[in-house]
Amino acid sequence: MIEIEQLSKHYGSFHALKNINLTIAEGTVFGFVGPNGAGKSTTMAILATLMLPSSGTAKVDGFEVTDYPKEVRKRIGYMPDFFGVYDQLKTTEYLHFYGASYNIPRPERDKLIPQLLELVNLTDKQDAYVDSLSRGMKQRLCLARCLVHDPKVLILDEPASGLDPRARIEMREILKELKMMGKTIIISSHILPELAEMVDEIGVIEHGEMVAQGKVSDIQNRLRVKKVLHIRSLGQEEELALKLQDEPFVTGVLSDNTGVHVHFSGGDEDQRQLLQHIIGWGYPIVSFHEAQTNLEDVFLEITKGGVAT
Numbered sequence: 001m002i003e004i005e006q007l008s009k010h011y012g013s014f015h016a017l018k019n020i021n022l023t024i025a026e027g028t029v030f031g032f033v034g035p036n037g038a039g040k041s042t043t044m045a046i047l048a049t050l051m052l053p054s055s056g057t058a059k060v061d062g063f064e065v066t067d068y069p070k071e072v073r074k075r076i077g078y079m080p081d082f083f084g085v086y087d088q089l090k091t092t093e094y095l096h097f098y099g100a101s102y103n104i105p106r107p108e109r110d111k112l113i114p115q116l117l118e119l120v121n122l123t124d125k126q127d128a129y130v131d132s133l134s135r136g137m138k139q140r141l142c143l144a145r146c147l148v149h150d151p152k153v154l155i156l157d158e159p160a161s162g163l164d165p166r167a168r169i170e171m172r173e174i175l176k177e178l179k180m181m182g183k184t185i186i187i188s189s190h191i192l193p194e195l196a197e198m199v200d201e202i203g204v205i206e207h208g209e210m211v212a213q214g215k216v217s218d219i220q221n222r223l224r225v226k227k228v229l230h231i232r233s234l235g236q237e238e239e240l241a242l243k244l245q246d247e248p249f250v251t252g253v254l255s256d257n258t259g260v261h262v263h264f265s266g267g268d269e270d271q272r273q274l275l276q277h278i279i280g281w282g283y284p285i286v287s288f289h290e291a292q293t294n295l296e297d298v299f300l301e302i303t304k305g306g307v308a309t
């Protein structure tokens, strides 16, 4: 459904995308992950026909984005990473506006819009002003807007950013439904765990280059090596850090005023044994936990060789 070949984009002398290749099969939910500024939005804007590539090709359902933008637009729903909502409209009016922009006749829209509002759990907000909606509701309204013309492909730029856990779960449930409807979905985020729960495949982009691509489980296995354990002790932390360096599966140790940070490549059982050793040594440990690493941490770690904290 999506084929990207050798895609590059320059902003002046800045090389934002460097020969990206990407293929996404119909019906796949594809997570596009990378730190801020990696090139996710640029790639998505090119796919959405809103920006021209400097070189290379991008096709949606067989149509090249620069040669056949109108055909591509019929097939995609694009949700940018900023709100495009008009505050003076009610949610229903807002969807009518977009429906009319796609030349959907009024009687059809009258049937469609309640269905869309139901899909995104906004039925009870049909007469509310867009301005009065919460961030999560606005995100869902934007999603409904992308669906008015029943596109095959959804391009969603950070749809879960800034949402609380409840709102994220709601968004995830809606995406599941859309997947069941057979949509091909590309969704971006800079937080891997956020995406891992809802996608089939992941592409990791950094500095405009695809650095990893594949099934979620494969990528997670690769990243699991980069687990960071955070240990807090009532004193003697530097001594503890030195001792930890000789432990199995420890690939790096750093201590700072927040505690000791341990790079760990072992599994759960190895981690249990490490904890047992530390307690056995008699250090006054007050906490031992796996630090939440996001991709930026991982990339920082890879590029600098330091410990992500």
Ligand SMILES: Nc1ncnc2c1ncn2[C@@H]1O[C@H](COP(=O)(O)OP(=O)(O)OP(=O)(O)O)[C@@H](O)[C@H]1O
Binding pocket: 011, 014, 016, 034, 035, 036, 037, 038, 039, 040, 041, 042, 043, 081, 190
């Ligand atoms: N219009 C522009 N002019 C110049 N540079 C730009 C422009 N748009 C983006 N860039 C640069 O291109 C790079 C890629 O930006 P892009 O927005 O695609 O990244 P991103 O992965 O979507 O990041 P984020 O997660 O922050 O949205 C960044 O370094 C950004 O500063």
